[in-house]
Amino acid sequence: MKIVFMGTPDFSVPVLEKIIEAGHQVGYVVTQPDKAKNRGKKIQHTPVKEKAIENNLIVLQPEKVRGNVEFLDKLKEYNPDIIVVVAYGQLLPIEVLELPKFGCVNVHGSLLPKLRGASPIQQAIIQGEEKTGITIMQMAQGLDTGDMLTKVETTVDHKNATELQKELSELGAKLLVETLALIEDGKITPEKQDDEKSTYAKLIFKQDGKIDFSKSPMEIERLVRGFDPWPGAFCMYNDVQMKLWRTKPLEKKTNQPDGKILEVSNQGIEVSCGGGVLLIEELQVPGKKRVTVEDYLRGNKLEINQFLK
């Protein structure tokens, strides 16, 4: 099929790869504009752009899609059969949604109608979902409200967001290619989403990673996993930011105040929270890399009875 691909971050890349592998013709790859971000001021290409260049595909980076006549004309001229959207980062106007013969399809990282929105993968972990997955839907106006075409499930287990995202991204890529074939053959029956059952995964902000030690060990552990690698769950120790990267809830109860350091050993740091105890196994302080508590303790001191805040 003649395809226009729209996507931006790492999550989108495997999907683009699979589309190319499957032999589809990708006329345009649309991704967010390069921005002078990161340390220094380096301008960085989006992961999708990198992959597109690698495959000699034409890249478009409209600042805004909505009301962009020039962009719309290019799409019309190419006349794609379908537009595939994976974490593109902009809402598409109706003119674009209805332009291709088969419309626009979106690869979304949750089992819709659950977790519509910007951070389905992280939220699935944070909310303690047992399973999540990929839903491919026919895009409609509205945020992730379109009719569902195909789905694939997986378990959350103890995966962190990095692992889960990678897995879902690959599952999604595979499913998309299969779905494209079904669409082409007219063998799909779209299924409406039950709006009553829908939930939202709101956009994550840095500050959301601040740990609240009044929460239960399990909740904090899920936050740590869900926010790996971004923005990271953190707390303060002696006015220094400490990011936690791996923790484990223990089967202990305590009546110590929240955030108190109860025990320090090579196994980790035991901290009281919400009446329970959380074992911190891997952490990171500013300017340093992630290290296990064992490594951290070789050159740093950490006093019992002090508090993490």
Next chain:
RNA sequence: CGCGGGGUAGAGCAGUUGGUAGCUCGUCGGGCUCAUAACCCGGAGGCCUCAGGUUCAAGUCCUGACCCCGCAA
């Protein structure tokens, strides 16, 4: 030219006003012990990121490069 921290033994850190490097852990050998992630004794292991410069002398000062990381976006 966004702000800032850092690159020193396998690991994590120290290193004072510049004088050829220390600590903790690990590792190797020995000892004590019923036993030990315990304790004691001893040993190995460092082109101090790289390249220039200042100096009698540089991990320590200056310049440049490469790499890692926190903040901010």
